[in-house]
Amino acid sequence: MTIQNKHYFSAFKLLCIGTALAAVIGLIVIFTGMLLYPSLDDLISCLLSEELRFAITLSIVTALISTFLCAIVAIPSAYSMTRFDFFGKEAANILLNLPLSLPPLVAGIALLIFFSPVLSPVGGLLAAMGINVVYTTTAIVIAQFFVNTPYMIRSLRSSFAMVNPRYEHTARTLGCSEWNTFVQVTLPMAKSGLIAGIVITWSKAMGEFGAVLMFAGAIAMKTETLPMALFINMTTGDIEKSVAAAIILLIISAVVLVAVEHWGKETGVEYV
Amino acid sequence: MSEMTDTAETDKTNKPVETKEITKAVETENADRDISGNCLTIENFSITLGDFKAENLNLKIGAGEYCIIIGPTGAGKTILLESIAGIHRLKSGKIYLHGRDITDIPPEHRGIGIVYQDYMLFPHMTIGDNIAFGLKHRGVSREERERQTAEIAGKLGIGHLLGRYPQTLSGGEKQRAAIARAIILKPKVLLLDEPLSALDNTTRENLRRELKKLHSEMNTTIIHITHHFEDIYSLADRVVVMREGSIIQCGSVEEIVRKPDTRFIADFTGMENIYAGICTPLSNGTCEIDINGLKLYAVSERRGDVNVGIRPEELIISKEKLASSARNSVCGEVIKITDNGIFSKIAVAEEKSGVIFTAALTKQGIESMNVSTGDKVYLTFKATAVHVF
Numbered sequence: 218m219t220i221q222n223k224h225y226f227s228a229f230k231l232l233c234i235g236t237a238l239a240a241v242i243g244l245i246v247i248f249t250g251m252l253l254y255p256s257l258d259d260l261i262s263c264l265l266s267e268e269l270r271f272a273i274t275l276s277i278v279t280a281l282i283s284t285f286l287c288a289i290v291a292i293p294s295a296y297s298m299t300r301f302d303f304f305g306k307e308a309a310n311i312l313l314n315l316p317l318s319l320p321p322l323v324a325g326i327a328l329l330i331f332f333s334p335v336l337s338p339v340g341g342l343l344a345a346m347g348i349n350v351v352y353t354t355t356a357i358v359i360a361q362f363f364v365n366t367p368y369m370i371r372s373l374r375s376s377f378a379m380v381n382p383r384y385e386h387t388a389r390t391l392g393c394s395e396w397n398t399f400v401q402v403t404l405p406m407a408k409s410g411l412i413a414g415i416v417i418t419w420s421k422a423m424g425e426f427g428a429v430l431m432f433a434g435a436i437a438m439k440t441e442t443l444p445m446a447l448f449i450n451m452t453t454g455d456i457e458k459s460v461a462a463a464i465i466l467l468i469i470s471a472v473v474l475v476a477v478e479h480w481g482k483e484t485g486v487e488y489v
Numbered sequence: 490m491s492e493m494t495d496t497a498e499t500d501k502t503n504k505p506v507e508t509k510e511i512t513k514a515v516e517t518e519n520a521d522r523d524i525s526g527n528c529l530t531i532e533n534f535s536i537t538l539g540d541f542k543a544e545n546l547n548l549k550i551g552a553g554e555y556c557i558i559i560g561p562t563g564a565g566k567t568i569l570l571e572s573i574a575g576i577h578r579l580k581s582g583k584i585y586l587h588g589r590d591i592t593d594i595p596p597e598h599r600g601i602g603i604v605y606q607d608y609m610l611f612p613h614m615t616i617g618d619n620i621a622f623g624l625k626h627r628g629v630s631r632e633e634r635e636r637q638t639a640e641i642a643g644k645l646g647i648g649h650l651l652g653r654y655p656q657t658l659s660g661g662e663k664q665r666a667a668i669a670r671a672i673i674l675k676p677k678v679l680l681l682d683e684p685l686s687a688l689d690n691t692t693r694e695n696l697r698r699e700l701k702k703l704h705s706e707m708n709t710t711i712i713h714i715t716h717h718f719e720d721i722y723s724l725a726d727r728v729v730v731m732r733e734g735s736i737i738q739c740g741s742v743e744e745i746v747r748k749p750d751t752r753f754i755a756d757f758t759g760m761e762n763i764y765a766g767i768c769t770p771l772s773n774g775t776c777e778i779d780i781n782g783l784k785l786y787a788v789s790e791r792r793g794d795v796n797v798g799i800r801p802e803e804l805i806i807s808k809e810k811l812a813s814s815a816r817n818s819v820c821g822e823v824i825k826i827t828d829n830g831i832f833s834k835i836a837v838a839e840e841k842s843g844v845i846f847t848a849a850l851t852k853q854g855i856e857s858m859n860v861s862t863g864d865k866v867y868l869t870f871k872a873t874a875v876h877v878f
Contacts, residue, residue: 381607381609383605383607383609384609386571386574386576386596386603386609387603387605387609387670388611388622389574389575389576389595389596389597390575390602390603390671390676391597391602391622391623391626391670391671391674392597392598392623392626392627393597393622393623393626394595395595397626402611405611406611406612406613
């Protein structure tokens with residue numbers, strides 16, 4: 218008596234696959250419901266409204282700046298975490314994982330207190346110099362940067378870890394300095410992972426809500442990024458505009474997903 | 490060129506005794522190509538890397554020498570090699586290259602090349618760009634780079650692959666490219682970390698020949714880590730045996746193969762007949778060794794518990810008892826014949842003690858002798874073939 222693995226009936230297998238399919242269908246139904254809620258005319262007029270155009274521009278610009286700043290900090294940090302041993306490395310590793318479980322709201326209130334002209338000496342000093350960041354567009358950038366840098370370090374760390382250090386050793390023996398080795402060997406070899414990490418960080422910055430809400434506030438036409446536009450219009454009952462903002466965020470996520478999938482695959486194949 | 494070969498030869502027979510003064514004198518004459526004496530001197534080398542530790546390791550390698558390092562995994566072979574290249578910082582100790590202290594010199598200024606088992610060709614560059622990589626960093630002009638790349642690639646038989654990317658090459662082609670990339674800079678020392686281990690037998694054979702040729706043409710000092718016994722026989726001028734961060738034996742191929750210091754080396758070098766016995770000295774430097782009741786004669790002054798090793802090719806196998814001057818003759822039954830393609834191994838159990846000897850014979854030898862399992866045979870070998878350690 219032989220058991221033919223492929224053909225016998227398995228209730229367990231059916232249940233697992235069924236659950237997975239149900240989850241996917243639920244996702245599609247719910248998002249389609251949102252997409253179909255506004256009429257096309259309403260949607261277009263919302264998208265063209267001054268408020269949403271402002272929110273789109275503000276989101277893109279702040280996310281680009283904060284992602285750039287993240288990369289400046291994350292690239293050397295991630296590299297040192299993969300290649301070098303230094304005092305406090307273990308502690309740094311644990312701290313970098315903290316934001317994964319910590320709500321961004323908490324980061325937001327910490328930033329608020331740190332930069333507050335009233336509550337902290339640093340904020341007071343800045344205020345004395347005529348600089349106030351709380352509830353400004355600068356605060357948006359700082360909040361996005363603060364929340365996303367640990368994520369980016371984690372993501373880049375794994376890209377660097379995929380580059381065998383012997384490539385670097387070989388480059389050095391061929392007369393290449395440490396700097397040049399990093400720029401000409403390590404970075405190009407970690408390129409796919411780096412791009413994926415940067416794109417994900419940018420999309421996370423576009424959608425950052427909690428920390429931005431606490432630190433930059435939800436001020437219409439001032440600190441109104443796309444998630445803020447969604448929130449403000451919801452509270453004032455302008456559901457069409459909220460949905461329009463939501464749809465833009467959804468499209469960005471989808472594009473990023475496809476891009477990361479594409480680069481992610483390349484990483485697997487190219488450097489075997 | 491011939492002068493250099495002579496030096497290497499001398500080094501092989503008389504252990505290189507070299508003083509820094511001589512090295513320096515030569516250095517002033519001919520800064521880069523010190524042809525007499527030590528190329529590389531490692532003094533009191535100590536390093537700690539993660540769990541690995543090496544203490545006070547000393548090694549001298551003569552100019553133009555082909556030095557092979559063997560040892561079990563975790564012995565620190567690669568770490569030693571990478572430290573010579575300048576990748577790891579030493580805890581203490583010094584490394585001299587042609588008499589010059591290079592301990593604190595970064596790898597890019599040492600003039601030492603390295604080739605790894607996994608090729609380490611940069612995947613985002615063509616083979617041509619990979620090979621020319623070092624020249625580019627030396628500021629060599631584009632035409633000159635192309636000329637030299639083509640020349641060296643032609644020499645290694647990969648001239649037609651310069652425009653291709655590493656991912657599309659076979660293992661042997663990749664390793665040729667990696668070797669070309671290292672030797673195009675004419676390194677003072679070329680470090681090879683198991684360069685042939687990832688290759689199939691035929692390719693390994695070919696590339697081994699190629700390495701031999703390159704070594705004699707370029708006269709570069711080569712330090713080569715291997716797990717393959719054949720590499721020692723066909724390439725090495727000198728063999729260094731490492732274990733747990735220290736050098737346990739260093740000598741010519743002949744010394745290592747015939748007089749292994751420890752059981753590990755004996756096993757590694759293919760000395761198959763290894764037994765524990767009790768040694769009793771006789772007159773005139775010979776001794777009698779009792780192995781499980783079987784008496785063998787050897788040349789040694791040791792007394793008490795010893796290990797004994799006999800290389801399979803030292804055993805002469807015959808169906809009739811040989812009339813020979815060889816001291817040792819044992820009789821036994823063939824219990825197994827194994828064929829590894831090139832030669833066959835015959836296991837013989839001695840009739841009284843049951844001690845099993847393994848002898849090596851060519852296929853033709855077995856056929857002409859017409860020996861098969863169950864036959865009674867005689868094994869004859871000299872007292873000098875019995876190595877006591």
